[in-house]
Amino acid sequence: MKVAVLGCGGLGHVHARIYAGMEEVSLTAVCDIDAGRADRLAEELGVAAYADFRDMLEEAEFDVISIAVPSWLHHAYAVQAARAGKHVICEKPIALTAEDARDMIDVCEANGVRLFIGHVVRFFPDYVHLKQTLDNGAIGKPGVAHASRKGGHPAATHPWYADEAKSGGVIVDLMIHDLDFLRWSFGEVARVYGMVRNEELLEYALVTLEFESGAVANVEAYWGYPGQFQTKAELAGSGGIVQTSSLDSSSVRVHRRESASENGPFVAIPGSPSFHSPYELELKHFIACIRGEAEPAVTAQDALRALEIALAAKQSSQTGHPVQLAPAAQGYHGGDHR
Amino acid sequence: MTTLRIGMISFAHGHAFAYFHALRRMPGIEISGIADPERGRVQSLTDEFGIRYFADYEQLLALGLDAVVICSENALHAEHAIAAARSGAHVLCEKPLGITPEQMDAMILACRDQSVQLMTAFPCRYLPAVREAKRLIDQGEIGDIVAIKGTNRGTFPGGWFVRPELSGGGALLDHTVHVMDLMHWITGAKADTVYAYAANLFQPGLDVDDAGMLHVRFDSGAIGVIDTSWSRQAPFPTWGDVTMEITGTRGSLFVDALAQKNEVYSRSADQGRWDYWGDDMDTHMIQAFIDAIRSGKPVPISGEDGRRAALVALTGYRSIEAGRAIPLIEA
Structure with a gap:
């Protein structure tokens, strides 16, 4: 199973490093509109860097996207990824409005992909x-x-x-x-x-x-x-x-x-x-759920x-x-x- | 120093024992008598210390006392305080001052008419941590107060405390008033809106609430909340707490007023125990009352202070009935 990370800020770093250290998955790419930030993290972990999410969707190989961008962007990227057939792991809050959150859930369901939100507590x-x-x-x-x-x-x-x-x-x-x-x-x-x-x-x-x-x-x-x-x-x-x-x-x-x-x-x-x-436990659990090996804890x-x-x-x-x-x-x- | 003659009306509230011992150890004080309809409650004191017992408080008041300490059931505070005032005695009354606005108004008025002082027993003002917090806030250490999250959690008191006709309410009334008074005192602001929730969650089948959460908004714009619950019970290592998380525009201040404790783990008990070793708030409060009436200066915690804190709790009950936040009653 291949994973890519969107957003290379603090939590994006956390996600990417955890995936890079996991045996169950391979991290293939990271993406950030700040190209320098994506490049540095990609270099550290030996993966591809993207500055545009559409480029990553088209070029990189991955089954799961981990979204760690500012909250107001969760909905747009999650929906875009789901429509491209990617399972979505997204930081909390799920979205900023209940309508957006429901839409994320609906779109993921309609596209046959899983959606997990990082309620890490x-x-x-x-x-x-x-x-x-x-x-x-x-x-x-x-x-x-x-x-x-x-x-x-x-x-x-x-x-x-x-x-x-x-x-x-x-x-x-x-x-x-x-x-x-x-x-x-x-x-x-x-x-x-x-x-x-x-x-x-x-x-x-x-x-x-x-x-x-x-x-x-x-x-x-x-x-x-x-x-x-x-x-x-x-x-x-x-x-x-x-x-x-x-x-x-x-x-x-x-x-x-x-x-x-x-x-x-x-x-x-x-x-x-x-x-x-706890982030490692969380992401491992979500991956296990996607692989059909666990029932979601949240x-x-x-x-x-x-x-x-x-x-x-x-x-x-x-x-x-x-x-x-x-x-x-x-x-x-x-x-x-x- | 002339000797002050003090009477005590009722030991229904257990704080009376602490007040008694504080008075007994104070120079220049004579405890002239104890009135309590239940003799058994006070007999060990009257016997051991040779203090006159009265079944009828009017007979105690007829001695012509300088001051009385009232620790009767909440519903009887007004009757006792008004009678004491009419006898010419200054009054120290256990909290909550009364259980209706009318009662408290009558108490304040009776004392004013008789030119005696009325003090509400809020001993938490005499916790050193609380006084230090006020001093730091007054000198601007954390800027303007934005919010206070308080707790005054306690142990199930049972007895008349859970009979609404005597207590006037449950945990929400019993444990709002201490921290509410501290909030008023520390902020210098007045509560103007109250929202509350109360329920019976810890002891089964009570006629009063034993859990409460009361939100308050002050005229300064500050916000607050108090957990009033009787949520402590064995084997929790202590009876309860007095805490305030005070948030200011320039910083934050946490008061854990009973944190001065040592932890005791003894094989002779089946639970650990926290023993408080800090200064005794009751002694310092009683001393302040005595100092004020001896010097003729205003008591440090007035009847008005007691009324204001109790009104917040009473407004809390009205808020629960209304299901919404409401303005302070009779503000």
């Missing part, structure tokens, strides 16, 4: 453990959950993130990880209430999810946090509590002085190394639902009113979340 061992602890009954019935994700503002280095029309903002881009995780854990969401504050290089959101079961969760997402990227979560149930925190589980901590001066500033770099990164429908919850939270933050979600059982049609 489902492959983080700490979050998998939370879910397993809930599922094995250790904390009883779902009660109150929290999830939090904070880090620097990505627009500080990639200005497109500051444009909501391109990134979807902090809820659609960042919080969506936890929205998917919490729905995975606590089930379907019935109602969403959201609050957002936007300042210069700061976007902060507080969202409450009311689940069909009656359980509730509050989710925090923060772009512009002046500290180490960090995540934490807690599931509290009728029979107990399970908590995780990326800071508390930093198993390697480096502290070093930035200058020779005794009292100069210092930097602290907490790390949590694993032998297999589907495109899950990704669509996470997007719908995120969009409902945004809508709530704009109107000041809670947003009722259409029951999942009734399908994913209709753009009105009220």
